[in-house]
Amino acid sequence: MTFSIVARSADGRMHGVAVASKFLGVGALVPAAEAEVGALATQAHANLAYRPQGLAFLRTGLAAADVVAGLLAADSGRAHRQLGVVGVDGPGATWTGPECHDWAGGQAGDGWAVQGNILAGPQVVDEMRDAWLGLADQGFAERLLGALRAGDLAGGDRRGRQSAALLVVARGAGYGGGSDVLVDLRVDDHPDPVTELGRLLEVHTMLFGRPDPATLLDLTGALADEVATLLAAAGHPNDGGDLDARLAAWAGVENLEERLVPARIDPLVLAHLRRQA
Known part of the structure; x- marks a missing residue:
């Protein structure tokens, strides 16, 4: 059978x-x-x-x-x-x-x-x-x-x-x-x-899945600004906390916490954030 x-x-x-x-x-x-x-x-x-x-x-x-x-x-x-x-x-x-x-x-x-x-x-x-x-x-x-x-x-x-x-x-x-x-x-x-x-x-x-270290992007400059804007559009505005904390709060809601790396972002997480925002 x-x-x-x-x-x-x-x-x-x-x-x-x-x-x-x-x-x-x-x-x-x-x-x-x-x-x-x-x-x-x-x-x-x-x-x-x-x-x-x-x-x-x-x-x-x-x-x-x-x-x-x-x-x-x-x-x-x-x-x-x-x-x-x-x-x-x-x-x-x-x-x-x-x-x-x-x-x-x-x-x-x-x-x-x-x-x-x-x-x-x-x-x-x-x-x-x-x-x-x-x-x-x-x-x-x-x-x-x-x-x-x-x-x-x-x-x-x-x-x-x-x-x-x-x-x-x-x-x-x-x-x-x-x-x-x-x-x-x-x-x-x-x-x-x-x-x-x-x-x-x-x-x-x-x-x-765990992020591929070779593909991780640094959360600095224009990318950090974009992520901050996207997080605000997704309901996580800047409340005085650092960007990692805001990203973690959003990722916890989306069940993506396994893909988080401090001061960096997985391209899969970034793509999902862009879709959500």
Whole structure:
């Protein structure tokens, strides 16, 4: 009922899962990931106990293939299960039980595994693999989404579309540095969930992405004057506070505080301020 990719970033810092299905709220059931540990997807007749058990195995340093073997060994329903696992290093691993509904199968390589069941055909997995391998120049979350989109365009779940999800973890990469969850986006019930997931990722990147130091602009001279004028037009007039304080007050309302740098401005923040004003 589902197709997914589990993967590790090239530098080993990030782990993630992207998944789509003709099923309500697939993101609540299939993916699991832990920073500096690994990621997994449990699907078909999903065994939700695989999520905590699989992560526990990965914490001990077991290879992905050994994690799969350990989970299946204790499960009398393994013939109906589908599973993908990736750890902190080495190849990913995938399992498709012989009683999963056609078409069902998976592939795995260094740091990734793709799998699906009730698919339009094997081309879904093939296209996901090719997209993952071919998008190495993109950001990790965008690369996962690109693989999911390729599977969707290749036919995806042969019953149709309903939900999709994207989960990415990395140590200290969450909001304000206070968690390890970098991205946790879900589309629970939508006629085109993978496209909607892409839109949400764009919004997420805008609001919570960290600024690129190479693109930051100094808040001096004419630019500082423009920003002051724009802030006044947006409802934050000069009340005697410095420009950074006024910019922070506006950014807090717009949920852009993760992109603030003292005495400088992110071009994405500047563009949004210009639109608002």
